[in-house]
Every structure is written in C-alpha cells, then in structure tokens.
Amino acid sequence: MIRTPLRPLARILDARAKGENPDAIERENVAIRNDAMRDKSRARAERRLMILAFGFFIAFSVIGARMGTLAASTPTEPRTAAGGSDITAQRADILDRNGRILATNMLTHSLYAQPRDMVDPVHAATELAAIFPELDAKSLERRFTDGRSFLWVRKVLSPEQMQKVHEIGDPGLYFGPREMRLYPNGDLAAHVLGGAAFGAEGVDSAEVIGTAGIEKQLDARLRDPAQSSNPLTLSIDLTLQANVEEVLATGVKTLQARGAAAILMDAHSGEVLAMASLPTFDPNDRGALDPQVDPSDNPLFNRAVQGVYELGSTFKIFAVAQAMDLGLVTPETQVDTKQPFYYDGFRINEFDGHNYGPTKSVADIIAVSSNIGAAHIGLMIGPERQQAFLKTMGLLDPPQIELFEAASARALVPKNWSNIVTITASYGHGISTSMLNLAAGYATLANGGLKVTPTLLHAASHPQGPRIVSQATSYACIQMMRRVVTDGTATFADVPGYEVAGKTGTAEKPKKHGVGYDHDKVINTFASVFPASDPKYVLVVTMDEPVETAGLKPRRTAGYTAVPVAGEIIRRVGPLLGLRPKMDGAALGGMVAVKDPVAQE
C-alpha cells in the first residue's frame, strides 16, 4: 500500500519559498487521512449492521413462518414415532374373571347424506327404503329435497347393508367409520353390563357412552384413553353365569313365576360370580322403558340389585346371630313360641296357621321358621341395638356395588323403629331391602363374621372388612342353617356332598293399590351357604309369584319354589367351582358314569 506522505517535499519547498507555514500542509494532510479513515470505518460498521439486521430478519422470518404454518395446518399424528401399540379401541373391553369377552368394540359405519351432491334423490330414497324396511321412501325423499345440506340416514350399518348402499351408486351418500359396542354373549349377564349408546356423533367417529349397569357406573374408567388398551376384568364367571341363568329360566317356566333373580357370591371376598335377573334383555338392542308396563316387570329392571323386597324369614338368622353375639341366647335356649301372641294390638301369626307349642329352642325356631319365636328374640335385643346391627350389616342402605342402578335401590324402612317394627323386622317383614344386601349379609355370617362388601371387580385380594359377629356365632349360625336344609323347610336343596346350609323366606306382596298383603302373590327367597363345613359361597335365589302346581293344591312357599331351583343351581355350579363333594361310602357306590347316559337307561 502506498502511503501518501504527510509532508510532501515538493509542497514544503514550495511553501517555504512562498514564506508559508509548512506545518499547515501537514495538518491538512492529517485531516484528509483522518476523514478517509473515518469514512472507511463507518462504511464497514454500516455493512456489519446490515448483515446483522439481515441475519435477524431471516431468523425472525423463519420463526414467524413456522408459527404460521403450525397455526394454520391441521394437526397430524407424528408418524415418525414407533408403532403406537396403545392406540387401540376408544373404549376398554370388559372381560369375565377368566378373560372371556363380555363386551368389546366393533368397527362399523354410519350412513349420512349430503343432498347437494345427490344425483337422483328420488331414486336414492326408494332404494334406501328397500334396503332398510324401517325407512319411509316418501319422508326420506322429502328430507333429501327440502334444501338441507346434511342428514343422518342410519347410525349403524352391517357390511351387507353397506355393500347394497354402495350399489345404489349415489355420490351424495357417505359412510362414516365409527366403533360400536358389541356384547357377543347376547343377553347373558345383561343386567350387569347394562348397555351403551352413541353420545356425540361426528362424521369420522362417534362417542360411545354407557347407559346402564357397569358401563354407566365405570364410564370414566372405560373411556379413559390411558386405560383403553387395559380391559376391565369383572368377577363374573361366564360359565357359572350361563348355568345360573339356564336353571333359573327353567325354574321360572315351570313355576310360572313373573320373574326371578339369583346372586352367587364368594363369601370371603364379596366377589359376585354370577348375577341373574329374569326376564332379561339383549344389551346389544336395549329397548326403552315402556310406560305402560309396571316398571318392576320391565326386562331392564335388575331384580337382584334394584328390586327392594320384603325378604321374609331369611332375616330371622340376623336376629338370632345378634342375640347369640350379645350372649342373650345359645342355640339350645328355649324361647317362647306360645300362641296366640299379641303385641300392641297386633297379632303375630305363624305361617299357614302352624302352632309350634309353648317353647322351642333357638335352633328349632330357625329350622321350622317360627315367627313368634323370632319376635321374642327380637324383643330381647331391643329396637336400638337391632337397628344398629342391621345398619352395620348394610341391610338398611342401598347396595354397594359397581352398578349405576344400585344407588337408587334404597331400603324401605319405617321411620320410627318401635318395638312392633323390631318384632316384624326379626322375621323379615316391614323392611324391604335389596337381594344383594341379603347376599352380603349371609356372606358376612358365613365367612366367620367379617363384613363383606359386594363387588363386581376381580382382584387378587380384597381388603378385609371389620368384624361384625364372632367366629363362634358364625359357626353356630351355619350349623342352624344346615339343619334347615337337612330336616327343616329347605330339604329340596340338600345336594348330596355339598352340605348346603340356608334359610327360606316367603313374603306376601303388598297390595298394589291399597293397604294389606296379597295372599296369592308371594316373593320366595332362599339364601344359602355352601359347603357348611367350610363356607365358601353364598347363593341367594328369589322368585316373584311362583306357584308349584304338582300337588293337590297350589303351593307357594319357598321350600317348593326357590329351594329346588337353588338346589339345582348348586348341583350344577358346585363342580364348576371346583368343589369336591363330600361323599360317604354309600354315595360313592352309587356313582354313575355320566358320560354315557344312554347306556344306563
């Protein structure tokens, strides 16, 4: 680089000749150099600023553009992620305790129309009416042509129907994929499962919401996306359920009952293994409540949980258990059963005008089912203690179970618990409660006295309930109930080998419109525990207005209706539960080869 000298010799000499100050030349040159340096550095700074500004501009534009695209574009699943194994059904399956499917989802299609895209609405309407008999061609045609832009035609299509709609070939007919709830077992365990329906419906999918039973009660759990691939396992056993329903249906048919219900429960954990209510319904096609029919006759009505009935003499064991636990009586204590027995002007009668003599032992009172004896035991306990005991047993509350209907099944209890209420409550009258509560109460007495809370959910272990009665009381109660079956009112339930213990109950139904009871309309109940030597299971069977007509006059006591049905159920489910019958030598000698029954005949 060529530097311009600050003091160029030529100019200095020239200035000296003219007598000027040569320093002025130097200063001028210094000034020029400084100006040049300043201009240069300013230009460089400006350039740098420009570059920096450009960089920032680019960076902010990129961020802005990215934000814009994110805001404007529709969200999509990140496809680069590894195969999403948990993106499955939108509603969790329901399984039985052995993993068999009770409820699952099925992909199906809905049919909707956009009349603006339709080529020939009249033709499409006629064809659709031919495929779906419930559609009316005229009204469909009117709706296709009245100017609306969208309408649903059908919520669910079968593949065959879908193909037929395809064949109409109208571009204005569209299919929307959606999942529907499927109950492959039909009406089996219908009252437990309840049912499901479509909630909010879209073109691409539809929300499935539970409408009754466990589907409604645990709707949030079943719809939880985090748990949708994790099926809900119920305590119900499909095989047991099928057997219970089959036997119960046969019983209803032969005894001409209006309905029946049965609950099979594990006496220790409270897990319900089978719960049936007849008449039943198909949860795949759940009808609506018919206002014309008595709600208690509606198939949707769950008699086992929703129905509150006077459960009759099955309550006697609670009075006896409490009295024994309080140390008031022992099974051998003689109790007054003298007739007639009046209290506050009410006459307490024995069933069918029986007379059991002046006194009976507590065990005999249970065996023959004496109302007067039970009434005296109730009076020994007193109203407060009795009410408190029945309350701790859970008999005065709505049943605790994972069914939506349970909360509405409030027990009907007199407001003022007087002595006369105590008397009637000791033999199960004047108090209406759910069958499920009775089953839980019997389970509590059977398992050694620990409170049982019924549940429909299968788990490895359940929390142990508080102690209600002592082990000794529990044992004595089972022995007394065993006598009811061996030589009392429930001999038809004496299934060889299974040591059934139980108590019958017959309650007349209150008259529909008025006061008093209808003598020809009864609710028969048999609450049983088996096997008596090591109680494991509780079975409660209730029949509504059954009548046994094999004899000379129609019989309506539980011993002829609910008891044989319960006996048959125990005979059928005992082997399925893996219970080995306790047979003595003689019974074993009579063992038959069931595999070839034709050869026996």
Added chain:
Amino acid sequence: MRPVLYILSFLAVLGLAFWAYRENYATQHQLKQMAAVQDEIASLRDEIAMQKAEWAYLNRPDRLRDLAAINFDRLGLMPIQPQQLGTPENIAMPAPPPLVITGTVDTSAVIDAAPNAAKAAPTSKGEQIP
C-alpha cells in the same frame, strides 16, 4: 493452486447437494412406507378385535349348549355332575401284569416216591415280565 481448490470445493458442494437431495427423498419414502405399515397394523388390529369378538360370539354359552344338544348322539356331553369328582381312593390300583408264557409248558411230571412233594408241582418255563 487456488483454482483447483475452487473447483474441488464446487464439486464438493455439488456432491453434497446431490446427497442431501437423495437423502430427502429416501426419508420421505421411508416415512411413507412407515405410514403404510402403521395403517396395516391398525387395520390388522381392527381385524384381531373383530376376530376376537367373533370367537367370543361363536363360543357363547347359549350356542355351545345348543351344539352339545344337537350332537348329543355323537358326543354325549352333559352338564358336569358332582359325582364326577372323586377322591384318589376311588381310583383302583393298577392290576398286576398278566403272566406271559413264552416257552413250552410241561404239564407232565414224574412223581417221586421221595417225601419232598414240592418238586412234584408242574413246572413252567414261562417267565414273568417284571
């Protein structure tokens, strides 16, 4: 020297651009393929759910009961009975193995006048299978 460097770097940029272009399309191809596989997985999962539902439907207790009744003459299936459950004492001990005779059996013998009559019994050359 300098022009060679320029040409080399230009070629390098060209090569890298070509590589990036190819990688871009290869990635897009892989993404498409993965999307297709995931769609297939989803449809297979739907099919599995459908098959499970159908399995449950075909195995529903009502149908099995009817099938057992229809095919009773062939299968003879009946509900399980309590009597079918036995105890180990109900099972008979295995029978002793039968006597297997392989050689000849001499049924004739000479009766000795000697007092040890035990030898007089017919002797068998058969052997017992252990």
